[in-house]
Amino acid sequence: MKAPSAVPAAVLWTALCNGLVAALLLRDGIGVNLLLTALPAALAAGVAAVVRGRRPRAWTLVWAVTALGLLLVPALRDAGWPAFLAVLAFFAVGSLALHGGRRWPGVLLGGLGVWASVVPGIGWALRGLRERTAGNRRRWLPMAKAVAVAVVLVVVFGALFAGADAAFADLLSGIVPDMTLGDFPLRVVMFVLGVLGALAAAYTAAAPRRFDRVKVRPGRARGRAEWALPLVVLAVLFAVFNAVQLTVLFGGYQKVLAETGLTYAQYARQGFWQLLIVTLLTVAVIGLALRWSPRGTDGDRLLVRSVLGAICVLTLVVVASALRRMELYVGAYGLTRMRISVAGIELWLGLLIVLIMAAGVFGARWLPRAVVASAAVGFLVFGLSGPDALIAEQQVTRYENTGRIDLVYLQDLSADAVPALDRLPEPQRSCALQMLAYDLRGGGDPWYARSLGESRARSVLAARPVDPSDVCSRAGVEGYLIEVP
Incomplete structure (x- = not known):
């Protein structure tokens, strides 16, 4: 304009x-x-x-x-x-x-x-x-x-x-x-x-x-055999892998662990990152395949939809397997910022695959805006959900069920985690909250620069102050004691 x-x-x-x-x-x-x-x-x-x-x-x-x-x-x-x-x-x-x-x-x-x-x-x-x-x-x-x-x-x-x-x-x-x-x-x-x-x-x-x-030159259309052969081989590989995964997902963990010599948590940790990379690469492969796909006849378009649709469906099984492994990993070691972030990325990639499949059926004119909108809404939901609060909630629940908790990691969370950490018994509660209480001491930021999470944390700590004594030593954590005035 x-x-x-x-x-x-x-x-x-x-x-x-x-x-x-x-x-x-x-x-x-x-x-x-x-x-x-x-x-x-x-x-x-x-x-x-x-x-x-x-x-x-x-x-x-x-x-x-x-x-x-x-x-x-x-x-x-x-x-x-x-x-x-x-x-x-x-x-x-x-x-x-x-x-x-x-x-x-x-x-x-x-x-x-x-x-x-x-x-x-x-x-x-x-x-x-x-x-x-x-x-x-x-x-x-x-x-x-x-x-x-x-x-x-x-x-x-x-x-x-x-x-x-x-x-x-x-x-x-x-x-x-x-x-x-x-x-x-x-x-x-x-x-x-x-x-x-x-x-x-x-x-x-x-x-x-x-x-x-802005003009984007379309890729040169390939012949059916030249285009389809690599993708069909990839689809077969996906199908074999997913067959194994479905067996494991429906109760075959003990056999796999006995054959591999891995522990439950090691098996979950070993595969998640590779499966996340597989999902990312699959999205890239689909984009390149669409650029070079044969598109001269109705038969060409049917071939493209069939092959790429099969890869998309198989990729969704990979996404489910990756999320299941992350669930096992979190159950063994607890939720962290890195783990919740990459799980969120994997979920969005799964949604992206679904959008690509829908575009293959209903047309792709709406796809660019839908992809960007899904990413923006994902950032919004992720932020409003309070990742630090979710991490603290999961860690506290895990402690109540198993007696295991990573107090050193919890000390680095933000004020959003205070309501969940307040459920811990003493001395674990005061040990987990000492650093936050130290950071939140004094009058704090003015109203316009203070989050609702910080205000809630201040109310909790004002109602139940942390124990300023050497609680972390009694909780089994050394070297993280901060004296709170």
């Missing part, structure tokens, strides 16, 4: 508002402040799109709602790693909402296109400012003076009222960020980034790049 000629005044004001919100709220950490900062930028993009004559479509709304929903993860969960993944997904899905896209080039490049709008957005805003301020100083200068006077009055009288009444001062400190001269440079940086982000989003909404128009 042709670059817009004039920036709407509402876009300039919302960009300024976005910069102020970023400067005030993003200095102290992340929480609901990320969502509050994104809202003015989304408003600026919406205004620019409406002025430009763009109408919201169903998929645009899906991408926009999903993007903003991803920012609920740092607002609700304290764990930094799922929050980081959710924020990365937010930028990709938000960029896709601004660009749109149906084909693979559109949905893949559209997720990155907003970054290319930063510099054009600055030029767009500067041109608009020059056009609006030239010869109009009598109109905007009094408004600027009025805003400056209002800010000064609020600061002066707010400070006086805070000094006159302790209750008002406490209320004000809980709402207004605590600003010092030392953090002024960082807040300036946050302000600039907030303004640039809003301008880039608005410019993209006003003049999106049509990545769907």
Whole structure:
């Protein structure tokens, strides 16, 4: 789309508002402040799109709602790693909402296109400012003076009222960020980034790049025998492997363990990673096979659907086998961040295989957007589910059933794990929570930079403080004692 000629005044004001919100709220950490900062930028993009004559479509709304929903993860969960993944997904899905896209080039490049709008957005805003301020100083200068006077009055009288009444001062400190001269440079940086982000989003909404128009040369169609022979051999190999797996899955573990000399947990650990790689490679093989598939006649298309459909079905058995092995592995050693992450990846790969099969039956026009949407929703569900809380819950349940627990690992979890760890008996409870209690000591972050998980953890620890004595030694854990004030 042709670059817009004039920036709407509402876009300039919302960009300024976005910069102020970023400067005030993003200095102290992340929480609901990320969502509050994104809202003015989304408003600026919406205004620019409406002025430009763009109408919201169903998929645009899906991408926009999903993007903003991803920012609920740092607002609700304290764990930094799922929050980081959710924020990365937010930028990709938000960029896709601004660009749109149906084909693979559109949905893949559209997720990155907003970054290319930063510099054009600055030029767009500067041109608009020059056009609006030239010869109009009598109109905007009094408004600027009025805003400056209002800010000064609020600061002066707010400070006086805070000094006159302790209750008002406490209320004000809980709402207004605590600003010092030392953090002024960082807040300036946050302000600039907030303004640039809003301008880039608005410019993209006003003049999106049509990545769907990028031409991708189709692969050269192969002959039936040349194309089908390697895939049929691969399918036979899958079938043989799955026959063994089905035997094991339905009760043949003891025989396999006796023949291999492996323990129950070793057998589960040995195969999961290989099966995960098999699933990844199978997705790549299917993509390449579709690129080089014979497609001249109805018979060719039937052959492609039959062979690839068989491979997809057999791959789903591989996915089930991998997840079963992970279940055994977790039962033997407990749930960890790595294990829950790769299990989530394996589940999504299984869903991807199902989507590919559905595309073979109903057509593939919807497949690119469905794949990206499934990934975005996966990040959202993964973050909102609270992985650290699930890990703690599983470890505590495992301890109740077997008496085994990895207290050293649990000490590194986030505040999301506190409600589950609070179920442990002493001294295991205090040993597992000592490091978290140390990290959560004091007043903590302001409300806008604090997650719901952190608030819940503080309530639990305030109701039942941890034992500050040498509980880890009594629990059998050495070298991890932190003295909690």
